[in-house]
Amino acid sequence: MRIASVVAHVPYSGIAHAGGQYVLAHLRALRALGHEVTVVAPGWRGNDEAAERLRAELDVEVVVCAPRVDGRLAQWLDTQQIRLFPVRPPRRFRQALLRSERVRDAFRQAELIEAHWTEMSWISRAARTAPDARRVVIAHDVITQTFERIFARERRGSPKWILGLWRNASVVRDEGLLYRSMDTVIVFSEKDAGYVRRLGAAPSNSLVLRPPFAGSDGVGVTGIPADPPTVLFVGAFFRDVNVEAAEWLIDEIIPLVRAERPDVRFILAGADPTPGMIAAGERDPLLEVTGEVATLDPEYARATAVVVPLRMGAGLKFKTVEAMMRGIPVVATSVGAEGLVGEGETSGLVVADDAEDLAAALLRVLNDPSAAWEAARASRDWAQSVFGIETYPARLEAALLGQGVER
Numbered sequence: 071m072r073i074a075s076v077v078a079h080v081p082y083s084g085i086a087h088a089g090g091q092y093v094l095a096h097l098r099a100l101r102a103l104g105h106e107v108t109v110v111a112p113g114w115r116g117n118d119e120a121a122e123r124l125r126a127e128l129d130v131e132v133v134v135c136a137p138r139v140d141g142r143l144a145q146w147l148d149t150q151q152i153r154l155f156p157v158r159p160p161r162r163f164r165q166a167l168l169r170s171e172r173v174r175d176a177f178r179q180a181e182l183i184e185a186h187w188t189e190m191s192w193i194s195r196a197a198r199t200a201p202d203a204r205r206v207v208i209a210h211d212v213i214t215q216t217f218e219r220i221f222a223r224e225r226r227g228s229p230k231w232i233l234g235l236w237r238n239a240s241v242v243r244d245e246g247l248l249y250r251s252m253d254t255v256i257v258f259s260e261k262d263a264g265y266v267r268r269l270g271a272a273p274s275n276s277l278v279l280r281p282p283f284a285g286s287d288g289v290g291v292t293g294i295p296a297d298p299p300t301v302l303f304v305g306a307f308f309r310d311v312n313v314e315a316a317e318w319l320i321d322e323i324i325p326l327v328r329a330e331r332p333d334v335r336f337i338l339a340g341a342d343p344t345p346g347m348i349a350a351g352e353r354d355p356l357l358e359v360t361g362e363v364a365t366l367d368p369e370y371a372r373a374t375a376v377v378v379p380l381r382m383g384a385g386l387k388f389k390t391v392e393a394m395m396r397g398i399p400v401v402a403t404s405v406g407a408e409g410l411v412g413e414g415e416t417s418g419l420v421v422a423d424d425a426e427d428l429a430a431a432l433l434r435v436l437n438d439p440s441a442a443w444e445a446a447r448a449s450r451d452w453a454q455s456v457f458g459i460e461t462y463p464a465r466l467e468a469a470l471l472g473q474g475v476e477r
Contacts, residue, residue, distance in 0.1 A: 073100060074180040074197075076110045076167075076190045078159075080120035080134065083127060086341035086362045087306030088388030089210050093186050095282050096208070097128060099463040108133065108176040110193070112163040115308075135170045137162035156237060157213055157244035158192050167193050174198065182206060182470060188213055191248045206254045206470055208279075211385035212265040216311075217241045219382055219405075246270040254472045258386040259409025279469040281388065282462035283395045283453075294443050295372050298356075299436045300335045301327070302373035304366060304389045308342040311383040316343075318425070319379050320350050324357070326429035331436055339369045366392075375399045375435040375442070378406030379428060385409070391457055394418060397450035399442040401431045418446030 079085070081094035100107050109124065111117045113136030121132040137144070139162055148160035158164070167173050177183060177197040184206045185191035191207040199205075221234035246269040249255050255266050255276045266276040303319060305312030316338055327334055334356065338347060341362035351359035360369065370376075376393035378400060386409035393400045394410075400419045404411075407421045420431045435442040 071181045072106045072108075072179050074108050074110055074176045074183045074194075075100075076183065076185040076193050078111070078187045078190050079115065080109060080111045080117045080124055080132060082120050082123035084364050085120070087309070088392070089187065092210070092281050092388065094124075095459070095462070096186070096466065097124075097130060099282070099466050101128060101130065103463050103467055107131070108180070110167060110173050110176060111135075112159065112167060113137065114163065131176075133170065133172045133176065135163075135166040135173060137166040153233070154236065155240050155244065156217065157189055157241055157248065159189050164193060164196075168196055184208060184470065186210065188245060188248060191252060192244075195248060195251050204253045204470070204472075205251070206256060207248065207252050208256045209249075209262065209266065209385075210258070211383065212257070212262050212269075213245050213384070214238075214241050214269060215265055215384035216382065219384070242269065249276075254469065256469050261409050262385055275472070277469050277472070279465060280457050281386070281391075282459035283388075283391055283457045294439045295374060298333055298335045299331065299374045299439075300337060300372045301432060301436075302337045302339060302369055302376050302393075303379065304369070304376070304392070305338070305340040306342070307338075307340050307344060307347065311380055312340065313344055313347075314382060315379045316347055318381065319377065320347070320357070322425040323377075323379060323429050323432075326425060327432055327436075330433055334436060337369055337372065339363060339366060370396055370398065373398055374439055375401060375432055377428070377432060378402035380405040390419070391453060394446070394449050394453040395457060397443070397446050399435045399439075399446045400449075401428060401435065403428070416449050416452070418442070418449030 077093055079090045081090040085091055097107060108131040111134050113134050117134045121134050125132055144162060151160050177199050180199060180203055182204045183194045183197055183199060185194040186208050188207060188209045194205055217238050221238050224231040224234050249266055249269050249271040255271045256279045257263050257266055258281055260278055263276045263278050267273055307313055324336055337358045339360045343359045343361055347359050351357045376398050378387060378390050380403055383405060387406050390400055390402055390406055402419060402421055403423050404421055407419055410416055410419060411421060422428045422431045
C-alpha cells in the first residue's frame with residue numbers, strides 16, 4: 071500500500087521519548103511489509119534534523135512543513151490555542167501541512183492515511199484523499215482521561231477549575247469527533263478501547279494493538295546488579311507529567327527511602343531535565359540526572375528497581391512495559407501501571423499511589439531483591455509473550471485493515 075503517516079515527532083534511532091520509539095518501530099514494520107510510506111510532520115521541536123536522520127536510516131519520504139509566520143506572538147497564540155483546544159494542533163502548523171503541495175500529493179495518492187497521536191488526526195481528517203482511502207488513528211493516549219485527571223485536582227470554583235470545565239468539554243467534543251470520523255482507532259490496551267467507545271467510536275472500529283518492544287529480541291538484564299542498590303526513573307522531561315513525577319520523587323519519595331536506606335542511588339534518565347532537577351542532582355551525590363542518552367541500556371543494567379511515579383497522563387506507559395520486558399522489578403502508581411494490571415502475569419509490578427506506600431514498596435524490593443527479581447521474571451515472560459516484536463508486523467497490518475481486534 072501507499073501510506074501517508076502523519077506524526078507529531080519524526081522518529082529516529084535513539085529518540086528520547088517512548089512514543090517516538092514506538093513510531094520508529096511502527097515505520098520499520100511497515101517497510102518490512104513492503105509498504106511505501108511518506109511521513110508528514112509539522113516543523114516544530116527538532117523535526118527537521120530528525121527527518122534527516124530518519125531518511126538516512128529508513129527508506130521513507132519525509133515532509134516537514136514550517137508555518138509561514140513565527141516569532142513570540144505566534145508562539146504565544148499557539149499556547150493559548152492549546153490551552154483552549156487541547157486536541158487541535160496550533161492553527162498555523164495545521165495550515166502549513168494542509169497547504170503544502172507535497173503533503174497534498176501524498177494524501178491524494180495514499181491508500182491509507184494514519185495519524186500518530188490523536189491530535190494529528192485533526193490533519194488527516196481534513197485531508198483530501200482518494201474516495202476509498204482508509205483513515206486510521208493510533209491513539210497513544212486517550213486525551214479525555216488526562217484532562218479528567220487534571221480537572222479532578224483543581225479547587226472547585228478556582229480560575230483553573232473554570233478553565234478545566236471548558237477544556238474537558240472541548241476535549242470530549244473534539245476527541246469524539248475525530249474518533250467517529252476514522253475507519254479504525256488503534257489503542258494499546260482494552261481500557262483505552264473502552265474510553266474510545268464511550269467517546270463514540272463504533273466497537274468494530276476500536277482495536278487493541280499491543281506495541282512492540284525489543285526485550286523479546288534479546289535485550290534484557292542478566293540478573294540483579296551489583297551494589298549500590300539503584301532505583302531508575304525514565305522519562306522525557308519536556309513532558310509536564312514526567313516533570314511532576316520527578317519532582318514528587320525527589321521531594322517526597324526519596325527522603326522516605328533514604329530514611330531507612332541512605333545508601334540507595336536514584337537515576338533520573340531522559341532528555342530535557344528541568345533546572346530544579348539538575349540542581350537536586352548537584353546537591354545529592356547519590357542522585358544522578360543523566361539528561362538525554364544515546365541508549366538507556368546502561369541505565370537499566372544498573373537498576374535494582376524501576377519506579378514509575380506518574381500521577382497524570384493516560385494510556386499504556388511504555389516505560390513500565392520496557393522494564394517488565396527486561397525482567398526488572400517495577401514499582402508504579404495506578405497511572406503508571408495502566409493497561410497492565412489485571413491483563414496478565416504482573417507479579418513483578420507493584421502498585422502504590424501515595425509517597426509512603428511507594429517508598430515502602432521500593433524498600434521491600436531493595437531489602438529482598440532476590441524475591442522481587444523472581445517475581446519480575448514471571449512478569450517478563452508474560453510481557454514478552456504479549457508485546458513481542460516478532461509478531462508485530464502481522465498484527466499491525468491486520469489492525470490497519472480493521473482486522474486486528476485483540477481480546
